[in-house]
Amino acid sequence: MRSLTVNRRRPLSVALALAAGSVLLTACGSGGGVAAGQNAVTPQGPGPKINIGPDQHRIHGEKDAKAAALVPARVRRTGELRIGVGAGSSPPLSFYATDDTTLIGVEEDLATLLADTLGLKPRFDPLSWENLFVGLDSGKLDAVLANVTVTEERKEKYDFATYRLDQLAMEARKGSGWKVRGAKDVAGKTIAVGTGTNQEKILVGWSKENEKAGRKPVDIKYYQKNSDTYLALQSGRIDGYFGPNPSAAYHVNAAGRTEIVGTFSGGGNSVQGKIAATTKQGSGLVKAYAAALQKVIDNGRYGKVLARWGLTEEALKTSEINPPGLPRTTN
Template sequence: MRLIKLGSITIAASAALALTLTGCTDASKEAANDTKTSESPKLPTETISTLKADPALEALLPANVKTAGTLNVATDPTYAPFEVYADDNKTVVGLDADLAESLGQLLGLKVTFVPSGFDNIIPGLSSGKYDMAMSAFSVTDERKQNADFVVYHQSGSGVAVPTGNPKKLSMDPMTLCGKTIGAEKGSTQGMEIMPDFNKQCEAAGKESIDIKLFPGTDKAITALSSGRVEGVVSGATGLGYQAKITGAFDLAEGGDYEPKPTGLVLPKGSDLTPAITAAMEKLVTEKPYHEAFQKWGINDSNEVTPAQVPVK
C-alpha cells in the first residue's frame, strides 16, 4: 500500500530526474533528493463539515479515554489520499485524517496523529503506545488475530506501471512472472499477494517474480520512475489517485484485485472498540463522510454502509 508524499517530496518524475543527474541509487541518497519543488501537486483544501458531540456515543467511552480527552492515532503519512504530510511537513492530512477528526468530534475528543512506520503500528497498538490507528489497513484474518478493526472504506489492489504500460502488466500474475515488482514492506501486497503470485508463476513453469520490498510505497514509486522496478503493487485507491494528479505513471487497467475492507485498528479486545464502532456506524451516514471521499477523489463505490462497519 502507500505512495508518494505530496507537498513534502517531488513527484515521481522529478525524483527520477534527480536520480539520473546524481547517479544515486541507495535509499539514503534518494531521501536526500526528496525535496520540495514548485512542480509538486497541490493537496485538496476543501473544508469538511463539523459534527456535534453525541452524548450517547460519549457514554460508551472508557473512563481513561474520556478523562484524557484525546485520541492518539498512529499513522504512516506516506500514502495519499489516505494520509500524507501537508506542505509544512508536520500536519497529517488525507481521507483518514479527515475521518478521524470527524470521529473525534462525535466522541467529544481531540485527535492527535502520531507518525509511525507502517509495519510498526500494530505492534505499537499491542504495547499500548497508541489508542488506535488509521493508515489504510486492509482487514485480514491474520491481522484480526492481533487487533480489532472498524471498517470505513473498501478497495482492492492494483499495479502502477510506466506511462503507457509498455510491458502490458496487470494484476494477472502471469503478466508479472519474470518481472521485478515493488511493494511496501509489511503491506498486504508485499506479505500476501506478491508471494502468492510468485507461487502461481512457479507452478506454471514460468520465471519467478523478483519481489522488491521498500519501507514505503513512495520509495517503491521512486524506484519505478528510475527503472529499478517494472511495476509497483499497492492499494488501487491510492495508486489511482496518485497517477491522476501527478501524471508520473499509470494504474494498469483491469479494476481492483480482490477488493477488501479497509479499517481503522485498535488493540485486540480494546475497551475503546465499542465506542469507535458505534461512532463510525453513525459517521458513514453523515455529510462529512461523503465530503471527505469527494475531497480526496475517491469513488463513492468505495464507501461503506453501517452494516459493513463492525468486524467480528
C-alpha cells in the same frame, strides 16, 4: 520515518513536490505543477486537485449522543482520543503538509470525523508501523487509523471497526497497454513491491503459479524509498509497481506519467480486504468507533472526505466490527 525532508526556504513548487515525496519522482520536472495561488497538486488526469497546504479546512463532524455514550468513562474523562497514524510519508494516507509540520491525509480527516462524532478532541501520534501496535499494546493509544487491514491473526489481539475497502493497484507507465487481472498477466515481468506486505504475498503467489504452469516467474524488486521505485518505473527498469491503491491513485493524479493497470482486493481471491480503526482487544472502544463511523457514513461527511482525496471507490456503506479478515498465511 519520512523519506524526504522539506526545506521551508525552497520555492513553493519544489516544496509541493517534496511534500508528496514518497510518491512523486524527484526528477518529475513540471509533471505536477501548482495552480496559481493554491496549495494544490494540479493533476494531469481527471482526478481532483488535492490541497497539501497546512490550512486544510477539514470536514468536521457533530457529536452524536448515542455514539458518545458508548465511549468508556476513563476515555471520556480525558476529553481526547489518542490516535496513532502513519509516520507522515504516505500520501494521501498520512503525510506532512507544505509547512513540514502539519499532518494531513485521509487518515487524519477520518480520525477527526470519528473523534468529533464521539465528542472528543483528536490527538495524533505519528509512528512507525511497528510502534503503532506497541502503542495500542501499552495503552498509549486509543486507536490506530493507519491503513490497517483486518486479518484473522490481528483479530486475536485487536478489535476493528471498518472504514475503507483495502484495495491494491498495479501501476505502470502511461500508455503501456498492459492490463493485469491475474498471474499470467505478470509472467516474466519485473515488478517492485514492498517487503512484508499483503501485495508481496499476492505477487509471490502469482509467480509460483506461473512457474507451475510453465510460464516465466515474476522478477520481484525491492526499493527502500518510493521515490526510487518511481524512478525505476519511469526509466523502464521495472514494468510495474504493486502497492496500495490510495498511494497509486494519488501518484497517478499528481505526476501524470503513470496509470493504474489493475486493481485487486488486499485479500487476493480469498476475501475482500477491509481497512479498519484498530483498538486493543477488550478496550471497550470498538462499538463506539463503529457507531461513530456509521453516523458519518449515513450523514454524507464520510463520502466528502473520501472524495477530496480521490478515494470514492474505496467507500463502505456499513462500518463492521471484526468482519472476516485476511486468512493466516500457511507455511
